[in-house]
Amino acid sequence: MQNGISRPPRPPSPGSRILSADQIKSDDADTVFKKTELKVTHVPDDLTTRFLSIASLNTDKHKETCGLLLGKKGRLQDVDIYKVTDLVIPKQRSASDSCLMVEDEVTVYGEERNLITLGWIHTHPHSSCFMTSSDMHILANFQRHLPEFFAIICSPNHYPETGVFRLTDPPGLKRVMTCKDTDPLHSHKHQLPLYTDADKGHIVFVSETLPTIADLR
Ligand SMILES: [Zn+2]
DSSP states (O other): OOOSSOOOOOOSOOOOOEEOGGGOOHHHHHHHHHHOSSOOEEEETTHHHHHHHHHHHHHHTTOOOEEEEEEEEEEETTEEEEEEEEEEEOOEEEETTEEEEOOHHHHHHHHHHTOEEEEEEEEOSSSOSOOOHHHHHHHHHHHTTOTTOEEEEEOTTSSSOEEEEEEOTTTHHHHHHTOOOOOTTOOOOOSSOSEEEGGGTTEEEESOOOOEEEEOO
16 A cells, blocks of 8 residues: 555565476475575465456556455475465455455455465556555564565556565564554655565465455455
8 A cells, every 4th residue: 555655665576486387397496495494475466467457456556456366275396385376355445545354254265164264455547566664563463473474566657567575574564563653744764675576485376267256345
């Protein structure tokens, strides 16, 4: 969610990797698995296009759209991974710079299907792909429960159109969790980056079709 005023420089630009499951042979896998202790998380590469299509009505009205990404554990070469299987669009109240979700129905949706909430996706109709302070607080509330949790920001009117982020840990997660500032425009000054490109880490886009989209609005 963006506030239109605070525009810190975004981290190094994401060069999203798109791999088929077959392409992730042992060399790649070694690199991926040794690079981080986080579980690799597979995201179908049609996700952002399909989400932007659903969001387009709001985008045309200069309103944000948000969704949650649910999935389950899988196995790849005897290693546990996560796989995003469901895009759930909750009931929401959105404006040009905010999108408040009703999460209860998503929780029920996930529990009924044994799914884990793995990520959060939302649009910035007006601004580029960066995490606002409000975005960081929302991300922190999820990431503190699941270290692999990630955020995708889609900026349909900017380049790059998509950013995939997580809070650094350290120092980002703790910095945001200990912040009590409620001003929507506040800044999280720190000498080190508070968030980073997750698609250069544990998030891997794979050439698969997203199995399920559930629009609960
Ligand atoms: Zn804060």
